[in-house]
Structures are given as structure tokens and as C-alpha cells.
Amino acid sequence: xxxSVGEILGKTGIRIPLILWTIAVLYPIFWMFLGSFKSNAEIxxxxxxxxxxxxxxxxxxxxxxxxxxxxxxNSLIVTVxxxxxxxxxxxxxxxAIERLKFRGSNFLFILYVSAMMIPMVLGWIPLFFLLxxxxxxxxxxxxxxxxxxxxLPFTIFVLTSFLSxxxxxxxxxxxxxxxSPYGILLKIITxxxxxxxxxxxxxxxxxxxxxxxxxxxxxxxxxxxxxxLAIDFISSEAQYTNAWGTLFASLVIAIVPVIVLYAIFxxxxxxxxxxxxxxx
Amino acid sequence: xVQSKKQKYTFLAFCLVPTFIMFAIFTLYPLFSGLYYSFFDxxxxxxxxxxxxxxxxxxxxxxxxxxxxxxxxxxxVVTKVIGIMIMAMFFAVALTQLKIKExxxxxxxxxxPNIMSVVVIGILWTFVxxxxxxxxxxxxxxxxLEALARPWLGSETWALxxxxxxxIWAGIGLFLLMLMGGIANISKSYYEAAEIDGASxxxxxxxxxxxxxxxxxxxxxxxxxxxxxxxxxxLVQVMTGGGPNNATHVMGSYLYQQAFVQYNFxxxxxxxxxxxxxxxxxxxxxxxxxxxxxxEY
Numbered sequence: 032x033x034x035s036v037g038e039i040l041g042k043t044g045i046r047i048p049l050i051l052w053t054i055a056v057l058y059p060i061f062w063m064f065l066g067s068f069k070s071n072a073e074i075x076x077x078x079x080x081x082x083x084x085x086x087x088x089x090x091x092x093x094x095x096x097x098x099x100x101x102x103x104x105n106s107l108i109v110t111v112x113x114x115x116x117x118x119x120x121x122x123x124x125x126x127a128i129e130r131l132k133f134r135g136s137n138f139l140f141i142l143y144v145s146a147m148m149i150p151m152v153l154g155w156i157p158l159f160f161l162l163x164x165x166x167x168x169x170x171x172x173x174x175x176x177x178x179x180x181x182x183l184p185f186t187i188f189v190l191t192s193f194l195s196x197x198x199x200x201x202x203x204x205x206x207x208x209x210x211s212p213y214g215i216l217l218k219i220i221t222x223x224x225x226x227x228x229x230x231x232x233x234x235x236x237x238x239x240x241x242x243x244x245x246x247x248x249x250x251x252x253x254x255x256x257x258x259x260l261a262i263d264f265i266s267s268e269a270q271y272t273n274a275w276g277t278l279f280a281s282l283v284i285a286i287v288p289v290i291v292l293y294a295i296f297x298x299x300x301x302x303x304x305x306x307x308x309x310x311x
Numbered sequence: 312x313v314q315s316k317k318q319k320y321t322f323l324a325f326c327l328v329p330t331f332i333m334f335a336i337f338t339l340y341p342l343f344s345g346l347y348y349s350f351f352d353x354x355x356x357x358x359x360x361x362x363x364x365x366x367x368x369x370x371x372x373x374x375x376x377x378x379x380x381x382x383x384x385x386x387x388v389v390t391k392v393i394g395i396m397i398m399a400m401f402f403a404v405a406l407t408q409l410k411i412k413e414x415x416x417x418x419x420x421x422x423x424p425n426i427m428s429v430v431v432i433g434i435l436w437t438f439v440x441x442x443x444x445x446x447x448x449x450x451x452x453x454x455x456l457e458a459l460a461r462p463w464l465g466s467e468t469w470a471l472x473x474x475x476x477x478x479i480w481a482g483i484g485l486f487l488l489m490l491m492g493g494i495a496n497i498s499k500s501y502y503e504a505a506e507i508d509g510a511s512x513x514x515x516x517x518x519x520x521x522x523x524x525x526x527x528x529x530x531x532x533x534x535x536x537x538x539x540x541x542x543x544x545x546l547v548q549v550m551t552g553g554g555p556n557n558a559t560h561v562m563g564s565y566l567y568q569q570a571f572v573q574y575n576f577x578x579x580x581x582x583x584x585x586x587x588x589x590x591x592x593x594x595x596x597x598x599x600x601x602x603x604x605x606x607e608y
Binding site: 042045046047048052053054055057058059060063064074075078079120123124126127131133143146148149150151152153154155156157158159161168176177179180181183212213216235240241242243244246247248251259262263268278282286291292293297300301304305 | 316318321322325326327329330331333334336337338340341342344345346348387398401402405409415418419420421422423424425426427428429430434435436437438439443444446449456457480483487489492524528537540541544545548549563566567570576579580581584586587594600
């Protein structure tokens with residue numbers, strides 16, 4: 032089929048909004064990267080240009096003077112423990128709901144899934160006092176537990192739908208060979224669903240790494256701050272100290288691990304998100 | 312099966328009970344006890360927890376800030392639904408139907424903000440709106456429209472509308488993917504038939520694409536509504552803290568302020584109950600509305 036002039040023009044026309052939105056998405060992010068190499072004076076003199084030199088002083092300042100090193104470590108612990116705990120809790124439940132039909136399995140599934148729709152902000156007030164009672168307030172392990180449970184509904188939802196695609200014959204064969212149900216869960220089901228497990232774990236990890244509000248409520252002392260809180264703190268400090276370069280450097284530190292994960296797992300992340308993630 | 316009934320139940324309990332206990336302690340119990348707190352005057356220490364019946368609810372009805380927080384939340388809901396759905400739909404159609412070679416590039420770039428932390432997004436956009444350094448004001452100057460430049464987030468009129476753009480910026484990628492998935496599932500034969508009948512691109516969109524991706528549209532709208540009512544306060548907290556002069560307070564940020572800044576935990580819980588009830592009602596109404604819409608096709 033020969034293309035008409037109008038069609039070619041139309042296609043060029045359609046690219047204009049696509050390119051504009053690409054700029055709108057990427058420019059602020061590039062700007063943040065560029066700003067992280069500028070001195071404060073340069074940020075004021077030349078807010079939107081290329082830095083004069085790629086100086087890493089801001090990163091050094093953020094890392095040592097603003098304790099970003101501690102926050103990175105805290106965020107890492109919260110993310111890893113949260114992600115593992117979510118799996119430990121979600122895999123057996125997802126397996127039981129999807130494969131072992133029992134009375135109430137449907138009800139349980141609906142209960143977990145409907146928790147995804149409920150605004151949790153009401154629950155955060157009692158949770159604050161509950162953690163206080165358990166001596167887990169201002170404690171990154173307490174936060175990790177809260178994170179893990181908060182992602183349970185989403186994780187169970189994704190894992191059950193993933194498990195339903197695994198053929199039953201393997202577990203049946205293993206059961207006939209005398210394998211216990213615990214063995215089947217650990218040695219057959221978990222390895223077979225590794226792809227789904229990896230997808231939800233990446234999504235949960237990004238969520239935990241990025242989370243801000245629960246950390247704001249449940250953490251108090253600066254040595255327990257996660258990255259999100261540390262950045263928020265530097266940002267409000269910068270109103271007075273004008274430490275914008277340091278702020279940009281810490282934003283970059285916060286975002287780089289996520290960019291790397293996204294670069295590696297782009298397809299899995301997009302797929303996992305469309306299967307039911309929730310973003311504020 | 313060699314398994315006894317007892318073994319079977321032990322295994323079921325092993326799978327379900329620990330998880331359910333954690334879920335009950337850290338999700339169900341807090342929700343119900345939040346409801347319970349809303350009937351108390353509670354400032355944080357259990358000695359001072361006094362049952363006051365519906366007083367918090369009466370206070371809620373008479374609180375002059377509450378109607379504004381509700382209006383602000385629904386302003387964000389409506390502008391986000393319109394902004395995100397129109398743009399995501401336009402991009403989804405462009406990237407699936409028009410055979411643009413670099414479509415995967417756009418898909419990846421547009422999704423990118425979805426994986427960024429709300430704090431990072433909030434701080435970044437605070438700079439975009441910065442009166443001295445910001446992209447918006449320098450852009451307006453560049454276009455010779457200095458008169459329109461203003462301290463966006465510091466203006467009582469403009470602060471709330473200024474929050475819409477970052478929300479759309481951060482949200483579009485996910486819904487673009489959902490809609491692209493829906494459009495990709497539409498059989499090519501429909502478009503071929505429409506082509507033979509001489510339908511224009513525009514007509515094809517209204518008569519073929521839109522009705523057939525309606526399930527995805529419906530899910531997307533519900534998602535935007537739920538996530539906005541449940542989560543818009545995070546961006547508000549990061550970007551404006553509810554100010555200037557309460558002009559951007561939404562229900563969640565007002566709850567945070569009442570409970571965790573002013574230590575009115577009982578009243579905070581009452582605001583939480585209001586958020587819960589309004590969210591449920593909104594979702595129900597929306598589902599009814601969109602179901603009726605579908606029957607028309």
C-alpha cells in the first residue's frame with residue numbers, strides 16, 4: 032500500500048506529543064543528576080545548564096555530613112527483611128488458597144484482596160500504639176514487619192494467579208512418590224513459581240525502598256531514618272542552608288538502585304505493576 | 312492419598328495460620344481499633360483516653376477545614392482521572408495502532424516515574440515550581456510570558472492545581488501499559504472490517520477501540536480514584552505540607568496533622584473513618600455508573 036502525504040504528516044504529528052512528554056519525563060530527572068554535580072552558587076547562576084565540572088563533592092557531603100550512609104544501610108535492611116518476610120508469609124498462603132481447596136478458601140482470598148482497596152491511613156494510628164507496646168516503634172525491624180504485612184495482599188494476589196498456571200501433575204507425582212506436603216511446597220512449588228516470586232519480590236523491594244509515609248510515622252530518631260526520611264530531612268534543612276547540591280546528590284543516591292533494577296527487570300516490573308500494584 | 316485428615320489439617324494450618332495472625336495483628340486489628348478510637352478523646356497516653364461517644368463526629372461536621380479537604384481530594388481525583396485517562400489513551404493508541412518504530416522506547420520512558428519514590432517526585436517537582444530556579448517560571452519568561460510567573464506552590468489559588476501535574480506525570484505510565492495491553496488484545500479483523508466500511512481513524516477509535524478496551528478503562532479509573540483518595544496526601548505532605556493556609560490539605564494530610572503533629576489521635580481516627588466511608592461510597596457509585604455505561608454499547 033502506498034502511503035499518502037497526509038499519512039506521513041500525521042505520523043510526524045503524532046510524534047510531537049510523544050517527544051514532548053519524553054522531554055517532560057526525562058528533563059527533571061536529568062536536571063537532578065546534573066544538579067548533583069553543581070555547587071550551590073552554580074545552581075543559582077545556571078540552574079538548568081550543564082555543570083562546569085563533574086565534582087563529586089556533593090556526594091561526599093551527603094554521604095558523610097548528612098549520614099546518608101546510615102540511611103542507605105537502614106533502607107537496605109528494611110527492604111531485604113521486608114521482602115523476605117513477605118515471601119515467607121505469602122507463598123504458603125497463596126499455595127493453600129490456590130491448590131488445597133478447603134472450606135473458606137474463597138472467603139480468605141477475598142479478604143486478603145479486598146485489603147488492597149482499603150485506605151490504611153486509618154489503621155496507622157492504632158499501629159503506632161501497637162508498635163509502641165511491642166517496643167518496635169522507632170525500630171527498623173518493626174518497620175520491616177509492617178511493610179511485609181502491608182504488601183501481603185498484593186503478593187498473595189499475584190502469586191495465586193501465577194500458581195494457577197503451573198500444571199498439577201508434578202505435585203501429584205511427588206505425592207504418589209511419598210513426598211510430604213511440606214516437601215512439595217518447598218521443593219516443587221517454590222522452585223516452579225520462581226519467576227512469579229522474583230517479579231513480586233522486585234516490586235515489593237522497590238516499594239519498600241521508596242516508602243516514605245509509614246517511615247515518617249513509625250521512625251523518630253535520625254539514626255534510624257530510611258533514605259526517604261533522610262532526603263526529606265535534607266530537603267527541609269536546605270530551605271535554610273541552601274544545600275541544594277547535597278540534596279540532589281542524595282536524591283540520586285536514592286534513585287540509582289531503582290534505575291538499575293528497572294534496567295535489568297523492565298519487563299517483569301511493568302507486568303507485575305499492571306497485575307495489581309498501587310501507587311499513591 | 313496416603314495423607315490422613317489430621318496431617319492435612321496440620322499442613323493447612325501451617326500454611327495459613329502464621330500469615331493470618333500477622334495480617335490480623337498488623338492490618339485487621341488496627342483498622343477496627345481505628346474505628347474504636349474515633350469514639351474517644353485520646354491524646355496518646357492510655358490514662359487520658361476518655362469515651363466521648365459521637366463528639367468527634369460532631370466536631371468533624373463542624374470543622375470548617377474538613378469540607379475543603381474533601382473538595383481538594385475530589386478535585387485531585389477528577390483532574391487526575393481526566394488528565395491521566397486522556398493522555399494515557401492517546402499515547403496507548405499512538406503506540407499500538409500507528410506502527411511507530413520507537414514505541415518500546417516511549418513505553419519504557421513513560422513508565423519510568425512509576426518506579427520513583429513519591430518523596431523524590433515531590434522534591435523534584437518542588438524545584439520545577441521553584442519561583443527563582445524553577446523550570447515553569449523560567450519557561451514562561453523564555454516565552455515572554457513573565458506576567459504569568461508566580462510562586463506556584465506558595466499561592467493559595469495555584470498550589471492545589473500545581474499538584475495535579477506531578478500526579479499525572481507520576482501516574483501515566485502504569486495506565487498506558489494497561490490500555491496498551493487491552494488494545495493489543497483487540498482482534499485486527501475489527502479494524503480491517505472498519506477500514507472496508509470506510510471508517511476514519513477517529514471513528515475506529517470511538518466505535519472499535521474504546522468499547523473493546525472499556526474493561527481496562529474501568530479498572531484504570533477505579534484505580535486512580537482509590538489510589539488518589541488513599542494516597543494523595545503523601546505528595547501533599549512532601550510538596551506543601553497542606554499549606555499555604557490549608558489550601559492544599561487533603562483528608563489524609565489533615566489526618567496526619569491532627570494525629571501525629573497535634574496529637575489528637577481520636578479525632579485523627581474519626582477523619583480516617585470518613586476517608587474509609589467516602590472511598591467505599593465513591594467506588595460503589597463509580598462501579599454502578601460505569602456498568603450502566605457499558606450496556607449502551
